Amino acid sequence: MVVYAGQGDPRRSIELLWRGSVTEHRPGPKPGLSVDAIVDAGIAVADEQGLAFSMRAVGERLGHTAMALYTYVPGKNELVDLMYDRTMAELPTSYPLDDGWRPAVTRWAHDMWECYGRHPWVLQVSQARPVLGPHEFAVTEALAAILVSTGLPGRQLRGIVGAINYFVRGAAQTIAEARAAGGATGEADEEWWYARSAVLLEIEPDLAKKFPMLHLLEQDREPVDPSLPYLENDALENFRNGLRVLLDGIEGAVAKP
Amino acid sequence: MVVYAGQGDPRRSIELLWRGSVTEHRPGPKPGLSVDAIVDAGIAVADEQGLAFSMRAVGERLGHTAMALYTYVPGKNELVDLMYDRTMAELPTSYPLDDGWRPAVTRWAHDMWECYGRHPWVLQVSQARPVLGPHEFAVTEALAAILVSTGLPGRQLRGIVGAINYFVRGAAQTIAEARAAGGATGEADEEWWYARSAVLLEIEPDLAKKFPMLHLLEQDREPVDPSLPYLENDALENFRNGLRVLLDGIEGAVAKP
DNA sequence: GTTGATTCTTTATGCCGTAAAGTATCGGAC
């Protein structure tokens, strides 16, 4: 299931996301943890195990129990929100426009793609309800800054920003989850794929005849980067070609009316 | 967390997906259930509760215990695979090309968008590892059939098929999860949104100055369909405008070399 | 009538997030 962003107390969540340095504290034992440390540990655990990580795992990585985290963070959902926004802090907040908007958007998309590759669990955090954290804002601001330079009206730019986001996210998901699922069962993704399609061909031998267009689509293949495995090659090729088409569409809109 | 497709025994999964009518049975009590009935019940429950539905809920809807399901289906993951493929059966398997590829793709995208709207949980099923069911194949075959008529080479079409899929999926997710999250907390999404952004503006009053381009992007708004709530209006506008840009990009590729 | 395959229920295991209650540690007030 997907973890929805921000179902807890809105004030508490937003304060955690936007907080400055914070909190001198008066009485009581000195804190052995901090929100920052917990968020870092959470990211590390999620990088290994995905969003299905447990609070116990995060606590243990910090030498404490799961319940210790609840002193700093209201619950797992809010922790995921914080992890998400922290991850977005890895990305640049502006891109040079010297060569125009197109190379800048391309770089933005590649940076985003790589960030998703480093932290695949981010793709499982709902993007519908924005986490509304500062770094998420900054990332979108960076893309918006590039696109505003096209001179297109806001109405059209909103659709474009969405399209780029969806595309990068989707393309990244294809590859990230392929890797993750292989890891989950202990199989390499290649093996998984071959096992499935072998069985499929055995049960449904005339697959190519039943779905001729899909079969046609699979023709005309050559490895983009021979050092990469099959599925990643595929994903990379689709990412580049798809992005090119999308950018062509934007170019058309800029050129026209 | 996301439910990954097909982690069980590949042979069993694929047989379930592609099985014909199946199974006379010899001794033992007559089955009170069937795979079909379970899949239907699963879809009904998931439509209400999302992918976090429990096997108990599905069993009870059929007047049985959770464990009864395991006679027919290896586990929850496989059930979700079956539900996914069954849902894809709602979509047309071909589109007329009388007016060319562009209106056909537009209709495909709208049908898909609406199907996601009816069954939002589908958006949470991993799309990385295709479920490899017959109806999923058929849906993609339909899109491929349209796009092959452009005459573009497979290399390029694969990226385009991906881009369209990702875009529709992403756009549908934005709206579907907005609705779902509202339902989860019992708030309407409008209220949720206003509560969050009110707190945000209170804590960070000069938001518009910190992210000027985002602020600029939000200008130039007018409701597409006044009968719809705010967020849905937004999503619909972005869907239409984004799709237009994407199709323009394809048109450019068709016209050019 | 008996055997054995099949359906379904019962029970139990081991996860999960987190509520509640208890313990230890400290700063400030007196």
Add this chain to the structure above:
DNA sequence: GTCCGATACTTTACGGCATAAAGAATCAAC
């Protein structure tokens, strides 16, 4: 210096989940 109350953290416990294991009921074939 002593005590109060807030804070940090642990322990224990609860209800929920998927599903393994074992048992009860049902029927066809011999």
